[in-house]
Amino acid sequence: MKGSDIILEALKKEGVSTIFGYPGGVVIPLFDALYHDRELRVILNRHEQAAVHAADGFARSTGKVGVALVTSGPGATNTITGIATAKLDSVPIVVISGQVKNDFIGTDGFQEVDMSGLTRPVCKHSYLVSDIRDLGRVFKEAFYIAQSGRPGPVSIDIPTDVITASMRNYQYPDKVELPGYKPTIAGNPRQIKKLAHEIQNAEKPLFYTGGGIVASGAEKELLEIVELTNIPFVSTLMGLGSAPADHPLFLGMPGMHGRYAANHAMMQCDLLIAVGARFDDRVTGDISRFAPNALIAHIDIDPAEIGKNVHTEIPVVGDAKHVLSSLKLLLKHRESNGWCKAVLKWKEETPLAYRQKENEVSAPQYVIESISRLADEDAVIATDVGQHQMFAALYYKHRKPRSFLSSGGLGTMGFGLPAAMGAAVANPEKQIIAICGDGGFQMNIQELTTCALNNIPVKAAVLNNEYLGMVRQWQDIFWNKHYSKVCLRQRSDCPPNCKGPNSQCPEKYFPDFVKVAEANGVKGLRAETKEQVESVLKESFAHPGPVVMEFLVRKEENVYPMVPAGKAIDEILMGDERVLI
Amino acid sequence: MKEKHTIRMKVVNTVGVMARITGLISQRGYNIDNIIASPSEDPNIYTVHLVLTETEEKIEQISKQLNKLVDVIKVTDISHNKNYIVREFIMVKISSNKNRSDLLQLIELFEAKMLDLAAHYLVVSMTGSPRKIRRFLEAVHPFGIMELDRSGEFAVKDV
Structure with a gap:
């Protein structure tokens, strides 16, 4: 059997149906095998980074392993951002790259780069397969490692002579032997018992849930527990959708752009139960002042997360779904107490609010609310990074898990469109919406062609404020409006110390997104005022193919609530620049 | 308080395992005092001794991170262990x-x-x-x- 056939067979045995890829010299033999194959669908992206984000979107929206296939050298280096994005958000993907022939490794051959070395710090595990006899085992291990324990990306680098080599008596292994890799699934019963005891006795308990709920599929268990015990809960960006946004006990997202009630509940609780969340600095704010009165319990499948950022009294290493179902058996009904009523009152008293006048340019929040209102119940949205991402986190009514795909850990601009593509390929029956800013959208805008040619019906909403809005917001609030290189309309003859839109601004803004869409074979629509938002969305959602919807939005809108970097998370700017304590 | 800790690891003898270990330590911002790797009684398993000067909490964190490496079988901090x-x-x-x-x-x-x-x-x-x-x-x-x-x-x- 040839190396290329071993690879294709391994992919099929692992249940892979779609590969996102880009060919090149050393992987021609593998693409030749794919040329003759009728089972695997290969989608030709227009950039390797987008291929990896697409595999990532495929994986996030389904829980299955996403696969990308690229060539050596620049093909391999272009995947690094995608791999790091998946690593930081614990997404199971396998990235297969070609490598120069074994004999050429280490000679700085044409398109040679040390892929297993490059990926080492940004992936869960990496392989260089220098012998065809290892191919089957490596694929078996790679898929197992990617999706078990705390999921993550695995890189497989294959020299071209291994792809073309042959071997006899080949069989794909049916199990893995990894003495150094044994994820803990069931939590320690003593710790779970201790946690149950603390929950029963706590005056002010709070659940702090994250991406681990989605990764382990623990949504049902989480809701059963909070409803049984009447304990309010917050969810990080990565966990959004694990509970319906309108759940009566849900306080919203905490952190830098977190809701007032969520942040204050985090600061004032006496028992904080983290489940599949990692006390990221964007959530905790000033860590030395975080949750000063709380006993901290932490349920996580990754033991290295426990105690990493905060001191943890009750560590429970295990899979969230598994641990929560064991925990539930030990819990008794708790009445809604004063604490619960108080935090829900905070939530009621601090609704999200923004300004929107009739016949004017839209507020970005209004666009998100409209998408939320008009989208299908089970629509999947993928975002880029920046203001629109935070507006989507705050204003979109998240309904279902695996329906909000966003680069939380790495914060990768250019993620939205390709991730939406991956989700659309994986979920042909669902409506897939990319929500992007005009900055990030241009970072992988070439994928519009891929959408058009492969009939991938992504509806891309571009919230165009002509700025790199989140950086501009920081410059606005903390840097005396020094809008340094954030205006996407800026020309070489603009005055150097611009502090915002004025009468001298250049008339034209490039690119014209509607024309870009049309040039790529994608339908293009534009809403210049609030009144046009709904009709553009309706027309777009009714169209069977991919669409770019350009929404002109208010240029200098800021995301609130906001906790300045380095502050405690109850030192919130609510929008009128008044500090509420 | 920073103290010298000797960490003893059992690792699978694979290409790049030392690069993974040293890479992880430098990536997390720690400095290695000394490191030795040599075959154990089983030629597929190597023993790695690693000495780091760090606080108790940081050593615990780095041990957990090392344990996460797929090729690392066991990590023991033997500094205060009389055995x-x-x-x-x-x-x-x-x-x-x-x-x-x-x-x-x-x-x-x-x-x-x-x-x-x-x-x-x-x-x-x-x-x-x-x-x-x-x-x-x-x-x-x-x-x-x-x-x-x-x-x-x-x-x-x-x-």
Whole structure:
């Protein structure tokens, strides 16, 4: 059997149906095998980074392993951002790259780069397969490692002579032997018992849930527990959708752009139960002042997360779904107490609010609310990074898990469109919406062609404020409006110390997104005022193919609530620049 | 408080396993005092000894991170564990220009081994506990250490 056939067979045995890829010299033999194959669908992206984000979107929206296939050298280096994005958000993907022939490794051959070395710090595990006899085992291990324990990306680098080599008596292994890799699934019963005891006795308990709920599929268990015990809960960006946004006990997202009630509940609780969340600095704010009165319990499948950022009294290493179902058996009904009523009152008293006048340019929040209102119940949205991402986190009514795909850990601009593509390929029956800013959208805008040619019906909403809005917001609030290189309309003859839109601004803004869409074979629509938002969305959602919807939005809108970097998370700017304590 | 910790690991003998270990440590911003890797009784399994000067919390975190590496089977911080015998091997070139007889006496006292005896210097080797090595080096320091090579610390489980 040839190396290329071993690879294709391994992919099929692992249940892979779609590969996102880009060919090149050393992987021609593998693409030749794919040329003759009728089972695997290969989608030709227009950039390797987008291929990896697409595999990532495929994986996030389904829980299955996403696969990308690229060539050596620049093909391999272009995947690094995608791999790091998946690593930081614990997404199971396998990235297969070609490598120069074994004999050429280490000679700085044409398109040679040390892929297993490059990926080492940004992936869960990496392989260089220098012998065809290892191919089957490596694929078996790679898929197992990617999706078990705390999921993550695995890189497989294959020299071209291994792809073309042959071997006899080949069989794909049916199990893995990894003495150094044994994820803990069931939590320690003593710790779970201790946690149950603390929950029963706590005056002010709070659940702090994250991406681990989605990764382990623990949504049902989480809701059963909070409803049984009447304990309010917050969810990080990565966990959004694990509970319906309108759940009566849900306080919203905490952190830098977190809701007032969520942040204050985090600061004032006496028992904080983290489940599949990692006390990221964007959530905790000033860590030395975080949750000063709380006993901290932490349920996580990754033991290295426990105690990493905060001191943890009750560590429970295990899979969230598994641990929560064991925990539930030990819990008794708790009445809604004063604490619960108080935090829900905070939530009621601090609704999200923004300004929107009739016949004017839209507020970005209004666009998100409209998408939320008009989208299908089970629509999947993928975002880029920046203001629109935070507006989507705050204003979109998240309904279902695996329906909000966003680069939380790495914060990768250019993620939205390709991730939406991956989700659309994986979920042909669902409506897939990319929500992007005009900055990030241009970072992988070439994928519009891929959408058009492969009939991938992504509806891309571009919230165009002509700025790199989140950086501009920081410059606005903390840097005396020094809008340094954030205006996407800026020309070489603009005055150097611009502090915002004025009468001298250049008339034209490039690119014209509607024309870009049309040039790529994608339908293009534009809403210049609030009144046009709904009709553009309706027309777009009714169209069977991919669409770019350009929404002109208010240029200098800021995301609130906001906790300045380095502050405690109850030192919130609510929008009128008044500090509420 | 920062203290010296000796971490003993069992790892699978694969290409790049040392790169993964050292890469992880530098990536997390720690500095390695010394590191030794050598085959164990099973040729597929290597023992790695790693010495780091860090606080208790950081050592715990780095041990957990090391444990996460797919090729790492077991990580033990043996610093405060009485059940381990810790040894280091040194070779040292010492100037013998002054008080040569005192120096020879010290070498005998510490049971160090004479490897070479030249007109102006001598070379000795010694194996011992970290404390014995430290004491010996302190004692010969005034004579003038011209060159020092140390194996780094390694340990074996006693019980």
